[in-house]
Amino acid sequence: MNEPTTGRGAPVLEVSDLNVTFRGGVKAVRGVSYRLDRGEILGIVGESGSGKSVTSLAVMGLLPEGAEISGSVKLHGRELIGAPEGELTRLRGKSIGMIFQDPLSAFTPVYTIGDQIAEAVRVHQKVGRDVAAERAVELLDLVGIPHPDERAKAFPHQFSGGMRQRAMIAMAIANDPDVLICDEPTTALDVTIQAQVLEVLKTAQRETGASIIMITHDLGVVAGLADRVLVMYAGKPVELGTVDEIYYRPRQPYTMGLLASIPRMDRPTERLIPIEGNPPSPAALPPGCPFAPRCPLKADACDDAEPELERIGTGGRMAACIRAHEIDLKDLRGADVYPVPEPPAGAVERGPREERETVLALDGLVRHYPLMKGAVFKRQVGTVHAVDGISFDVREGETLALVGESGCGKTTTLQQIMQLQAPQGGTVVVLGKDSAKLAKAERKALRRDLQIVFQDPMAALDSRMPVGDILAEPLRAHGHRDGKAVRSRVAELLTLVGLAPEHAERYPQHFSGGQRQRIGIARALALEPKLIVLDEPVSALDVSIQAGVINLLEDLKDRLGLSYLFVAHDLSVVRHIADRVAVMYLGKIAEIGEVDEVYGRPAHPYTRALLSAIPLPDPELERSRTRILLEGDLPSPADPPSGCRFRTRCPKRARLGAEEARRCAEEEPAVIRLAPAADHGAACHYPEDPEDPEGAGGPEDPEDTEAVAAPRP
Amino acid sequence: MRSKLVLKRMLRNPQARYGLLALALLLLLAYIGPLFGPHDWTEKDFLAFMEPPSGDHWWGTTQIGQDVYAVTLRGMQKSIIIGFLVALVSTGLAALVGATAGYLGGWADRALMWVTDLLLVLPSFLIIAIISPRLKGGSWLWFVVLLAVFSWMITSRMVRSMTLSLREREFVLAARYMGIPAWKIILRHVVPNISSLLIIDATLNVSAAIIGEAALSFFGFGIQPPDVSLGTLIADGSAKAIGYPWLFAFPAGLLVLLVLSVNLVGDGLRDALDPGSNQ
Ligand SMILES: Nc1ncnc2c1ncn2[C@@H]1O[C@H](COP(=O)(O)OP(=O)(O)O)[C@@H](O)[C@H]1O
Ligand code: SF4
Numbered sequence: 001m002n003e004p005t006t007g008r009g010a011p012v013l014e015v016s017d018l019n020v021t022f023r024g025g026v027k028a029v030r031g032v033s034y035r036l037d038r039g040e041i042l043g044i045v046g047e048s049g050s051g052k053s054v055t056s057l058a059v060m061g062l063l064p065e066g067a068e069i070s071g072s073v074k075l076h077g078r079e080l081i082g083a084p085e086g087e088l089t090r091l092r093g094k095s096i097g098m099i100f101q102d103p104l105s106a107f108t109p110v111y112t113i114g115d116q117i118a119e120a121v122r123v124h125q126k127v128g129r130d131v132a133a134e135r136a137v138e139l140l141d142l143v144g145i146p147h148p149d150e151r152a153k154a155f156p157h158q159f160s161g162g163m164r165q166r167a168m169i170a171m172a173i174a175n176d177p178d179v180l181i182c183d184e185p186t187t188a189l190d191v192t193i194q195a196q197v198l199e200v201l202k203t204a205q206r207e208t209g210a211s212i213i214m215i216t217h218d219l220g221v222v223a224g225l226a227d228r229v230l231v232m233y234a235g236k237p238v239e240l241g242t243v244d245e246i247y248y249r250p251r252q253p254y255t256m257g258l259l260a261s262i263p264r265m266d267r268p269t270e271r272l273i274p275i276e277g278n279p280p281s282p283a284a285l286p287p288g289c290p291f292a293p294r295c296p297l298k299a300d301a302c303d304d305a306e307p308e309l310e311r312i313g314t315g316g317r318m319a320a321c322i323r324a325h326e327i328d329l330k331d332l333r334g335a336d337v338y339p340v341p342e343p344p345a346g347a348v349e350r351g352p353r354e355e356r357e358t359v360l361a362l363d364g365l366v367r368h369y370p371l372m373k374g375a376v377f378k379r380q381v382g383t384v385h386a387v388d389g390i391s392f393d394v395r396e397g398e399t400l401a402l403v404g405e406s407g408c409g410k411t412t413t414l415q416q417i418m419q420l421q422a423p424q425g426g427t428v429v430v431l432g433k434d435s436a437k438l439a440k441a442e443r444k445a446l447r448r449d450l451q452i453v454f455q456d457p458m459a460a461l462d463s464r465m466p467v468g469d470i471l472a473e474p475l476r477a478h479g480h481r482d483g484k485a486v487r488s489r490v491a492e493l494l495t496l497v498g499l500a501p502e503h504a505e506r507y508p509q510h511f512s513g514g515q516r517q518r519i520g521i522a523r524a525l526a527l528e529p530k531l532i533v534l535d536e537p538v539s540a541l542d543v544s545i546q547a548g549v550i551n552l553l554e555d556l557k558d559r560l561g562l563s564y565l566f567v568a569h570d571l572s573v574v575r576h577i578a579d580r581v582a583v584m585y586l587g588k589i590a591e592i593g594e595v596d597e598v599y600g601r602p603a604h605p606y607t608r609a610l611l612s613a614i615p616l617p618d619p620e621l622e623r624s625r626t627r628i629l630l631e632g633d634l635p636s637p638a639d640p641p642s643g644c645r646f647r648t649r650c651p652k653r654a655r656l657g658a659e660e661a662r663r664c665a666e667e668e669p670a671v672i673r674l675a676p677a678a679d680h681g682a683a684c685h686y687p688e689d690p691e692d693p694e695g696a697g698g699p700e701d702p703e704d705t706e707a708v709a710a711p712r713p
Numbered sequence: 714m715r716s717k718l719v720l721k722r723m724l725r726n727p728q729a730r731y732g733l734l735a736l737a738l739l740l741l742l743a744y745i746g747p748l749f750g751p752h753d754w755t756e757k758d759f760l761a762f763m764e765p766p767s768g769d770h771w772w773g774t775t776q777i778g779q780d781v782y783a784v785t786l787r788g789m790q791k792s793i794i795i796g797f798l799v800a801l802v803s804t805g806l807a808a809l810v811g812a813t814a815g816y817l818g819g820w821a822d823r824a825l826m827w828v829t830d831l832l833l834v835l836p837s838f839l840i841i842a843i844i845s846p847r848l849k850g851g852s853w854l855w856f857v858v859l860l861a862v863f864s865w866m867i868t869s870r871m872v873r874s875m876t877l878s879l880r881e882r883e884f885v886l887a888a889r890y891m892g893i894p895a896w897k898i899i900l901r902h903v904v905p906n907i908s909s910l911l912i913i914d915a916t917l918n919v920s921a922a923i924i925g926e927a928a929l930s931f932f933g934f935g936i937q938p939p940d941v942s943l944g945t946l947i948a949d950g951s952a953k954a955i956g957y958p959w960l961f962a963f964p965a966g967l968l969v970l971l972v973l974s975v976n977l978v979g980d981g982l983r984d985a986l987d988p989g990s991n992q
């Protein structure tokens with residue numbers, strides 16, 4: 001295959017028929033070809049394990065020992081594969097810069113950030129020490145690090161994740177590279193920081209004119225950034241086209257499915273469409289099309305030979321599917337070809353929220369940790385205000401989502417609930433029982449009704465136990481002694497979450513991520529609980545798998561009458577699954593209410609910024625929207641700002657008069673109900689006007705508002 | 714379910730199968746073998762001193778006319794019991810103390826680690842030397858207890874530090890939130906997850922106990938004549954190994970075989986318990 005080259009200059013980077021095989025016949029990359037023009041941004045997307053990272057490592061010549069590589073990689077027409085190591089080293093950092101997911105590993109801990117960037121400059125340019133140091137400060141300034149001359153003297157561990165990623169970008173562009181390879185540069189960051197870093201990347205590209213390869217699993221990130229997109233599956237490119245073509249007119253069933261499986265902010269109520277099955281293991285690929293086992297359009301001919309990338313239509317777009325022309329002709333969409341799951345069966349109509357039973361109520365929950373210093377003689381040097389007085393309630397049959405950036409206290413809140421002990425401050429009431437007043441036996445009995453699902457489905461299951469024992473454990477612990485009854489309940493649970501009863505005899509390692517999470521869910525369901533607490537249950541999963549798990553959670557909730565407390569940082573997932581949402585910031589609730597209210601008419605400046613930071617998988621929308629970029633990082637919870645905790649980053653406050661702004665610094669806002677009729681409250685002295693989603697909103701008359709505290713049972 | 718699966722996996726591993734077979738044969742030899750020998754281990758043949766192996770004395774005779782076959786097997790019985798008991802008690806103690814201290818933390822941790830460190834700094838050999846004479850005439854089981862009590866501390870410290878990290882793992886949290894009592898979590902989740910360490914430790918302990926017992930016997934503690942163990946036999950035989958190799962070769966060979974098969978079984982068990990290993 002060759003892309004048409006008409007109308008373009010010589011490519012900066014040209015990869016053709018790249019293959020990488022690891023020891024043991026693991027074919028990680030199979031025939032990847034693309035070209036990258038000057039100043040172009042190419043997005044490479046695909047699920048984990050699809051060979052995205054290996055492709056870029058091969059381009060950089062950074063593959064580990066024992067990897068067999070074939071094909072060609074040309075930088076400005078010069079062949080890199082087989083080039084001597086010395087030459088590659090010169091190119092790396094000079095002509096090709098790389099940005100990794102984890103910036104900590106890219107910096108040496110014992111040198112300052114400034115020194116390391118200066119070093120990168122000096123390796124490739126003949127300049128003096130002081131010039132290089134100056135350049136380092138300039139670069140840090142360019143990537144938006146405040147007080148760059150001071151911060152240059154800091155060590156890597158003194159930088160936050162977002163700052164480190166900026167510094168890494170500064171280092172990568174230090175020598176004006178022609179190509180920047182970014183491998184999941186924002187995956188480890190929170191959305192508001194991600195928005196900042198993506199903005200910095202755009203600036204960096206403008207400044208250097210570099211072409212960028214943007215590798216990510218997040219289709220939202222690519223939509224707003226890339227010019228063209230390459231979709232990979234099982235080590236092979238399956239579709240290539242401009243960003244609009246890929247997002248609006250995908251022609252390969254995998255791409256179609258991927259796009260259909262993403263929860264969308266703009267279409268929250270639709271059922272998600274999962275792609276059944278799992279990606280094949282690179283050591284045991286199916287004959288023919290690698291996507292065939294999961295493809296809804298599979299025909300007999302699909303098993304004969306692996307389809308090659310072929311030109312579809314008139315432009316430069318290509319797809320690897322024998323039915324792509326047919327799809328193009330009929331203009332099929334993901335939703336047309338993939339079976340849309342049944343809507344949750346038997347969704348019981350429940351009465352109004354106020355009349356339903358309260359299953360969980362927090363009132364002023366506080367959890368502070370002492371901040372210790374010293375290795376031998378520990379002394380307390382401060383207090384971490386992890387959770388600082390939060391109140392909310394969850395009613396029967398309802399899903400309350402708790403969202404916020406990492407470090408804002410979500411997990412601590414869950415732990416306080418799960419421990420069922422007296423909290424440091426405030427109360428936790430589960431199913432009408434105050435956790436501070438439980439006797440031992442009562443606590444154990446209450447655990448039946450309160451279960452948890454963890455984020456990392458591997459870490460949450462004991463790898464030394466067969467799945468059958470894992471599921472039987474809660475049953476046995478709560479008095480199910482009859483072996484036969486336990487076994488049949490285990491089989492029932494496995495079926496309930498979409499697995500087979502035979503799976504009881506296998507170990508967790510033998511399952512894929514999505515299946516493991518189903519096992520985790522099955523364990524939580526074993527005792528027929530009333531309330532399930534879910535800590536980021538789908539954030540470790542690929543989107544096509546995530547969709548299936550979200551659907552399962554929704555079905556189970558309706559069928560079994562469960563209530564969920566759902567912690568997440570992905571606001572699109574929350575929009576999809578939650579009935580109500582509570583936005584947390586630095587141990588406090590910033591805004592709480594019904595999802596439609598909070599997402600449709602966000603009143604707190606933080607919520608607005610969060611919502612505007614989410615990348616949407618829609619190039620058109622991404623191009624037209626303006627982001628509210630927050631400045632800086634989350635302040636340390638050991639030293640929260642006085643008054644409103646958000647004031648150091650609040651864009652709204654900057655627009656207030658001096659008098660009004662003083663109130664933000666002096667008086668801590670409580671959660672105030674915004675309108676008497678609406679289930680919607682915000683902790684801001686000057687909430688945005690709910691009727692005017694884009695407007696500035698003025699200070700409100702305190703007389704009009706009314707406190708919404710969690711109702712005491 | 715787990716024990717059945719582990720057994721199945723273990724039997725599928727050829728190494729473990731050979732190890733189990735060899736161990737079974739050695740046990741048979743030690744306990745059934747003497748019944749078939751022409752002589753009893755207490756018998757002394759005054760017509761044959763230091764005879765090489767022959768039809769009558771299969772493995773030769775000793776200085777005082779004992780039948781090497783009978784004596785060696787008798788010694789092996791003692792050594793097997795001592796080796797396995799010491800390994801069981803010592804590794805079990807290490808696992809229980811370490812995991813309990815690490816899991817419970819707080820004062821339980823401090824108390825248990827204080828005891829551990831105390832035992833670590835006490836000169837164990839000296840103490841055994843002092844206590845041994847007082848146990849003369851008592852059961853040799855005391856000897857097992859003494860050997861075990863002084864050999865679990867370092868492993869226990871390793872177990873504790875591994876437990877400290879396991880304690881924060883989500884599957885342990887999950888168990889705790891399910892309302893499973895601490896001792897069950899320790900036995901069911903913590904100990905199996907450090908089983909690789911424990912099995913290696915136990916196999917090493919078997920050989921260390923057999924050899925350690927030999928060293929002690931050499932100084933006159935532990936198994937005392939006329940009773941024998943592989944240790945005492947090897948100690949006696951090694952001096953004359955050049956001129957009268959049968960005195961040394963049979964007990965030493967059996968010891969090597971014993972340790973080897975224990976190691977094979979240990980390796981197999983470790984793989985069978987670790988579902989991540991390939992088989
Ligand atoms: N050093 C290595 N040795 C063996 N296999 C590897 C190595 N690195 C990656 N792989 C395998 O190559 C495949 C592609 O991996 P990768 O490029 O990291 O995927 P992605 O970046 O798309 O998530 C995976 O199956 C992975 O297990
Ligand atoms: S070639 Fe066949 S199996 Fe593969 S994606 Fe196309 S229709 Fe599906």
Ligand code: SF4
Binds near residue numbers: 604646650
């Ligand atoms: S109270 Fe002031 S600082 Fe806080 S969010 Fe509202 S406007 Fe911003």
Ligand SMILES: [Mg+2]
Binds near residue numbers: 049052053183184
């Ligand atoms: Mg990767």
